[in-house]
Amino acid sequence: EYMESYYPVVIERYEPVIDTGGAGLHRGGCGIEKQYCFRRPGAFIINDDRALHDPWGIGGGKSGGRSTKTLVRADGTREVLGSKLDNIPVQPGDRLLFRTAGAGGWGDPLLRDPATVERDVRRRLVSKAAAAELYGVVVGDAAATAARRAEIVAARGGEALPRFDFGELPAGLVPPR
Numbered sequence: 436e437y438m439e440s441y442y443p444v445v446i447e448r449y450e451p452v453i454d455t456g457g458a459g460l461h462r463g464g465c466g467i468e469k470q471y472c473f474r475r476p477g478a479f480i481i482n483d484d485r486a487l488h489d490p491w492g493i494g495g496g497k498s499g500g501r502s503t504k505t506l507v508r509a510d511g512t513r514e515v516l517g518s519k520l521d522n523i524p525v526q527p528g529d530r531l532l533f534r535t536a537g538a539g540g541w542g543d544p545l546l547r548d549p550a551t552v553e554r555d556v557r558r559r560l561v562s563k564a565a566a567a568e569l570y571g572v573v574v575g576d577a578a579a580t581a582a583r584r585a586e587i588v589a590a591r592g593g594e595a596l597p598r599f600d601f602g603e604l605p606a607g608l609v610p611p612r
Contacts, residue, residue, distance in 0.1 A: 443473065443474040443475035443477060444471050444472065444473055444474060445471070445472045445474060446469060446470070446471055446472075447470045447471070447472050447530070448468060448469065448470035449467065449468070449469050449470075450467070450468055451465040451466070451467060451468075451559070451560055452465055452466040452467065452468050452500065452534055452537070453465070453559055453560060453561065453562050454500065454561060454562050454565045455499060455500030455534075455536070455537030456499055456500075456537045456538060456540065456560060456561075457490065457492040457496050457497040457498050457499040457500075457537060457538060457539040457540030457600070458492075458496065458497040458540045458544040458547075458561075458565065458569035458570060459492060459494075459495065459496030459497060459539075459540020459541045459542045459543070459544050459547070460495075460496070460540075460541060460542025460543055460544065460546040460547050461496070461540060461541045461542055461547075462540050462547065462555065462560075462561070463490065463492070463496070463499040463537050463538030463539045463540045463541075464499075464537060464538045465500075465537050465560050466499070466500050466502065466534050466535040466536050466537040467534070467535045468532070468533070468534045468535075469531075469532075469533045469534075469535075470530055470531070470532050470533075471530060471531045471533070472528070472529075472530050473525040473526070473527060473528070473529045473530070473531075474527055475527055476524075476525065476526050476527065477524075477525055478522045478523055478524050478525065479523055479525065479531070480520060480521045480522065480523070481504055481516060481517070481518065481519065481520045481523070481533075482518075482519060483502050483504065483518045483519070483533075483535075484502070484518060484536070485499075485501055485502050485536035486501055486502045486503065486504075486517070486518040486536075487501070487518070487605060488501075488601075488602070488604070488605070489501055489536075489539070489601065489602025489603060490536050490537065490538050490539040490602075491539045491599050491600060491601055491602070492539035492540045492541070492599065492600035492602075493539060493540075493541050493598065493599055493600075494541050494542050494543075494596070494598065495542055495543040495544070495596030495597070495600075496539055496540030496541040496542055496543075496544065496600065497539070497540050497544065497569060497600050497602075498539050498540075498600045498601060498602030498603075499536060499537035499538045499539045499540070499602075500534075500536060500537040501536055501602075502518070502533075502534055502535050502536040503515070503532075503533075503534045504516040504517075504518075504531065504532070504533050504534075505531075505532045506523065506525075506529065506530070506531055506532075507529065507530045507531075507532060508526075508528075508529050509526060509527065509528030509529050539600065539602075543596055544569050544570045544571075545570065545571050545584050545587060545588065547570055547572075549570075549572045549577070549580050552566050552570045552572040553566070553572065553574050553575070556574055567583060571583040571584035571586075571587045572584075
């Protein structure tokens with residue numbers, strides 16, 4: 436409401452983005468999808484991070500999701516925007532779809548309480564597929580959850596979880612040690 440009172444813009448959407456918080460004993464916060472509709476000619480700037488590098492997961496946690504920015508012109512054409520841009524011209528009816536980065540998770544995702552993971556699924560913060568794949572939780576089935584978690588532990592082969600999960604790195608980038 437503040438922005439809409441002072442600027443010629445309407446915020447049409449503001450909601451969490453499912454599966455953008457890194458899996459972990461403590462799940463990273465999810466990114467937020469914001470859609471702005473411009474009501475008058477003007478310009479805006481973007482000063483954003485985490486579009487090229489995933490937010491790190493630590494202590495066995497998984498990396499979080501990257502940010503994205505897409506400008507959808509009133510005529511329907513789409514333009515993917517970078518992280519640091521200045522003086523981007525807009526016309527009435529143009530829309531900016533801005534997805535902020537999620538945060539990395541902390542700790543082993545298999546240690547997160549299954550009831551908490553199921554709550555995250557109900558709240559549309561974690562998908563059922565991610566619950567099963569990353570947390571080993573089969574929603575609504577305690578026996579299947581125990582079996583899935585045992586399967587994930589066996590697949591790890593006794594190896595320690597990494598201290599950092601850097602996520603998907605850009606080509607040619609070597610992770611720090």
